[in-house]
Amino acid sequence: MPRAHIELxxxxxxxxxxxxxxGSFVEHLGRCVYTGIYEPDHPTANEDGFRMxxxxxxxxxxxxxxxxxxxxxxSGFRWEDSVGPRDRRPVRRDLAWxxxxxxxxxxxxxxxxxxxxxxxxxxxxNIATRGxxxxxxxxxxxxxxxxxALSDLRVANGTPEPHNVRMxxxxxxxxxxxxxxxxxxxxxxxLAARTAAAMRMADKDLELVVCGSSGSGMPTFGDWExxxxxxxxxxxxxVSCHAYYQVHDGDLGSFLASALDMEHxxxxxxxxxxxxxxxxxxxxxxxxxxxxxxxxxxKEHQESDEVNDEWRFAPRQLEDVYTVADAVVxxxxxxxxxxxxxxxTSASLAQLVNVIAPIMTEPGGPAWRxxxxxxxxxxxxxxxxxxxxPVIDAPSYLTARHxxxxxxxxxxxxxxxxxxxFLVNRDxxxxxxxxxxxxxxxxxxxxxxxxxxxxxAYAKNTLAxxxxxxxxxxxxAVVADGVLSVELPPVSWTAIALR
Numbered sequence: 001m002p003r004a005h006i007e008l009x010x011x012x013x014x015x016x017x018x019x020x021x022x023g024s025f026v027e028h029l030g031r032c033v034y035t036g037i038y039e040p041d042h043p044t045a046n047e048d049g050f051r052m053x054x055x056x057x058x059x060x061x062x063x064x065x066x067x068x069x070x071x072x073x074x075s076g077f078r079w080e081d082s083v084g085p086r087d088r089r090p091v092r093r094d095l096a097w098x099x100x101x102x103x104x105x106x107x108x109x110x111x112x113x114x115x116x117x118x119x120x121x122x123x124x125x126n127i128a129t130r131g132x133x134x135x136x137x138x139x140x141x142x143x144x145x146x147x148x149a150l151s152d153l154r155v156a157n158g159t160p161e162p163h164n165v166r167m168x169x170x171x172x173x174x175x176x177x178x179x180x181x182x183x184x185x186x187x188x189x190x191l192a193a194r195t196a197a198a199m200r201m202a203d204k205d206l207e208l209v210v211c212g213s214s215g216s217g218m219p220t221f222g223d224w225e226x227x228x229x230x231x232x233x234x235x236x237x238x239v240s241c242h243a244y245y246q247v248h249d250g251d252l253g254s255f256l257a258s259a260l261d262m263e264h265x266x267x268x269x270x271x272x273x274x275x276x277x278x279x280x281x282x283x284x285x286x287x288x289x290x291x292x293x294x295x296x297x298x299k300e301h302q303e304s305d306e307v308n309d310e311w312r313f314a315p316r317q318l319e320d321v322y323t324v325a326d327a328v329v330x331x332x333x334x335x336x337x338x339x340x341x342x343x344x345t346s347a348s349l350a351q352l353v354n355v356i357a358p359i360m361t362e363p364g365g366p367a368w369r370x371x372x373x374x375x376x377x378x379x380x381x382x383x384x385x386x387x388x389x390p391v392i393d394a395p396s397y398l399t400a401r402h403x404x405x406x407x408x409x410x411x412x413x414x415x416x417x418x419x420x421x422f423l424v425n426r427d428x429x430x431x432x433x434x435x436x437x438x439x440x441x442x443x444x445x446x447x448x449x450x451x452x453x454x455x456x457a458y459a460k461n462t463l464a465x466x467x468x469x470x471x472x473x474x475x476x477a478v479v480a481d482g483v484l485s486v487e488l489p490p491v492s493w494t495a496i497a498l499r
Contacts, residue, residue: 001487002432004394004408008421010440014387015342017413021334022380023122024063025292025350026110027071029097030317035363036353037113038105042364049104050113053367057359058117058352061373062380067122067169067291067348068110072096074172075128075180079138082106084157093311095180100313107142108159122209122291122348124169125195128181132195139168139202167207167346169291170195173214173242175224185224189231196235209289209346210236215243216265225269229276229286238345241269242292244356245329246299252457253397256426256491257405258329259336262293266340287345293333294349295326295372296356318355322370324469324491325457331375331493332424335411338379341387349376360463368466371459374452378471378495379422382448385415388441394434397426408432408488412441419443419498425488428457432488439482443498446484449477453492471495 026032040049069077076095081103089103105113107123114121123142125135137150142163144151151162173179174188183191188211196208210232213221225239243265245258266288273286297320306317322330330349337347353359358373394408409424419441425432450471461468476487477496488494 002395002407002427002430004392004432004434006393006410006434006436007391008388008412008436008438008441010388010414012389014339014389016386017338017383018341018345019064020346021337021341021344022062022376023065023067023291023346023348024061024352025067025071025348026069026352027355028069028073028094028101029071029351029355030319031314031354031361032351032357033105034102034314036361039363048109048112050116051361051367054353054359054361055113055116057367057369058119061358061377063117063119063352065120065122065167065346065348066114066352067124070096070124070172072172072179074124074126077126078130079107079126079134083108083141083154097317098307098309098311099315100311102313107163108154108157111159111163120167121163121165122167122169122346123165124172127171127191127195128174128179128183131191132198135195136198136202139199143203167209168199169209169240170236171211174211175218175220176214185220185227189228192228193232193235196232200235207238208236209238209240209291212239212241212269216261216268222268222272225272226276229273233276233280233282233286234284236286238287238289239269239273241265241288241290243290244292244294244296244298245333246295246297247325248401251400252325252428253426254399254401255325256329256332257399257402259332259409260402260405262333262336263340266290266344270343288340288343289346290337290344291346291348292350293347294356295322295329296320319360320356321460321462322372323458323460324371324452324454327371327375327452327469328424328491328493330372331379331422331452332409334376334379335409335422335424338383338387338413339389339411362463366463366466368461368463370461371452371469374471375493375495378450382420382495382497383413384418385413388412388414394432408434414441417499421484421496421498423486423488423494423496425490425492427490429490431490434486434488436484437482438479438484438498441498443479443484445479445499446477446496447499448497449474449486449494451489451492451494453489457491
């Protein structure tokens with residue numbers, strides 16, 4: 001049995017546990033909105049048509065911010081279509097996903113849904129095909145109290161109080177040729193800077209997110225960030241990162257080490273942003289908004305006929321059914337975001353319901369938790385205070401995609417009266433026996449120890465078996481003389497809460 005040891009020093013603080021790290025993403029795509037969060041004829045639907053069984057699961061998941069309404073969808077979106085009387089709202093074609101958008105859920109309804117879940121709105125504006133003035137109009141409608149044409153329109157539409165949206169995304173994946181209205185870095189950087197400057201004239205305290213690369217595999221990665229930030233650095237607060245991972249050609253070992261790629265991605269963008277900041281002699285430091293991340297079987301989606309020219313309402317698209325191994329990777333990616341909480345200021349698990357999501361629904365039927373639901377919900381609940389950088393002494397293994405990877409990965413958080421340790425065992429066959437020195441955390445006992453694992457790393461939760469996979473109590477976790485001992489099953493994710 002492989003053995004590993006971790007040293008935790010209370011003084012090795014990375015940064016605060018940022019609650020916005022536990023964000024998610026709702027896009028008007030597939031069944032995320034319609035028959036996902038919204039289904040007026042469902043037995044649990046409230047007066048707005050929202051499924052309350054889904055609301056309860058979102059609360060349990062612990063999301064803090066929700067990015068909305070896209071995604072690729074936003075680049076063809078007219079926000080005006082989604083407000084006012086529902087029976088007068090137009091049906092539009094969504095070119096991004098080749099489906100029909102009925103606009104029955106819009107800004108005002110979604111804001112009410114957010115209040116049910118206790119989440120903050122992170123709003124994306126369409127500057128790809130519309131530009132500065134519609135962005136300013138949306139800002140006025142959303143945030144101005146009253147007394148102007150568009151704020152009074154919001155009041156007339158039944159929302160007297162402003163939505164007071166603080167965080168705004170300036171478009172989406174503008175480097176991608178799949179994006180309606182995609183641009184060069186130079187063109188986008190100039191437009192983003194002008195849009196940001198104009199929005200700040202209306203509200204100087206907004207937090208603005210400029211589009212980074214759609215992924216680290218883009219041919220312009222690095223150069224895109226540099227060029228965009230050279231134009232917009234002083235006008236924005238965050239730059240976005242997007243990353244998706246999947247098993248390639250059955251290589252589970254590389255897949256389990258996906259967090260190494262995310263870490264490299266973050267470090268590269270941070271270095272690029274700081275380079276621009278130093279060139280400009282700016283005292284400002286740009287944050288990372290990792291506002292799309294997840295496991296997504298993109299290759300299988302691209303080879304399917306999910307996106308076609310039938311122009312359907314709420315088609316079944318991107319409905320990945322996740323395995324135990326997928327959940328271990330999602331848990332490890334979230335650990336990596338915490339490890340870089342010095343610079344990762346916000347993150348959004350993409351997406352929330354049905355579409356590559358931790359929550360699934362059946363029209364007229366139940367809602368259930370995917371395997372990936374559990375590490376996110378547990379981490380959101382247990383992580384608080386400050387993130388502590390661990391020193392890990394563990395065996396390593398060679399991966400085809402990421403080079404050397406430690407068999408065990410870890411991160412810890414500590415607050416005034418509690419601490420939490422999050423652990424992954426990437427070994428495909430063997431459990432790992434782990435010791436963790438927790439003396440400096442002041443921790444003397446285990447109050448909770450949960451492990452997500454299964455004899456079948458490809459086990460899933462489905463409509464037929466919605467509770468096939470769930471976290472189990474790890475009875476091996478004990479603290480003696482300031483040392484935590486625990487056994488980690490192969491291909492597993494573990495969370496341990498300490499007092």
